[in-house]
Amino acid sequence: MSRSLIDGDVYDSFRAAGEIARKVRSEVVYRVREGASALEIATWVEERIRELGGGVAFPCNVGVDAVAAHSTPYPDSDYALRRGSLVKVDLGVEIDGLVADTAVTVALPGADEAMVLAAERALEEALRAIRAGVRVSAVGEVISRAVTSYGYRPIANLSGHQIERYNLHAGLSIPNVPAGEGRLEAGKVYAVEPFLTTRRGAGQVKHIDRVEIFRVSEDSLVRSRRLGPQHEAVVRRLLESTRGLPYALRWFPDVDREIHAVLYRRGIVKGYPVLVEASGEPVAQAEHTVVVWEDGCETLT
Secondary structure: OOHHHOOHHHHHHHHHHHHHHHHHHHHHOOOOOOOOEHHHHHHHHHHHHHHOOOEEEEEEEEEEOOEEEOOOOOOOOOOEOOOOOEEEEEEEEEEOOEEEEEEEEEEOOOOOHHHHHHHHHHHHHHHHHOOOOOEHHHHHHHHHHHHHHOOOEEOOOOEEEEEEOOEEEEEEEEEOOOOOOOEOOOOOEEEEOOEEEOOOOOOOEEEEEEEEEEEOOHHHHHHHHHHOHHHHHHHHHHHHHHOOOOEOHHHOOOOOHHHHHHHHHOOOOEEEEEEEEOOOOOEEEOEEEEEEEOOEEEEOO
16 A cells, blocks of 8 residues: 555545544444434434534435435434334545545344345455456446345446545446446545345336435536525525535525525526435445555545
């Protein structure tokens, strides 16, 4: 390994974010239990990240059963976890705009615990295969082979991703099936996240008509000016707080919901629709963020 492949301050920030993410992930599993509120879990995760000195890189995702990604509770949510559920908690920690992204699945009593094991084993095998120069399709092949060996089906249209400063999905994607172009580069940081479902499942996710996570950019600010000072002020408020990272409206009780809705309808605010398994089957996920070296990878989370 050669730390010279990545700027020292960048490396230190990624590692610090990873340490916080790892600690919060290990603690939150004890809060995922029957009867617990999804809102309480997400809020606890975000508050714990801040308490440990990190920034919240994106709203804590709490995905239950067929819900695979992009689901975070609304402030008035009263949803309580039920027996037999597979619960995915996906969280991100930001330090100086550099993000550590990690996820864990908890099988509540009555759920298929083997799905959780399969996701974790697929992630372990993928990490063993990662080093500079490896094709992303080869990583996807390792994940797919591991998942199917346990009797499950990988989710083909969800993937891991390269991470750069204030950019969660930069450059290469890391597939869960043997697909994709490009090779992993030394000194680059990637989130690797196997998603899987049952053999009965479609092995695909689809979006539903529900958006709970949003993002604004510098372009959003420019475009909002055409709608007037109130709309521009909302975008500026969001951009100054998030620096372009994803957010949930529950973080901003002072933001006018009608103005935000207009910005979203106009495409000025980007939304991430909730993703669910296309046939309604449960989904499990495991995720780590790694930095790639010439001879392997270092798990940051």
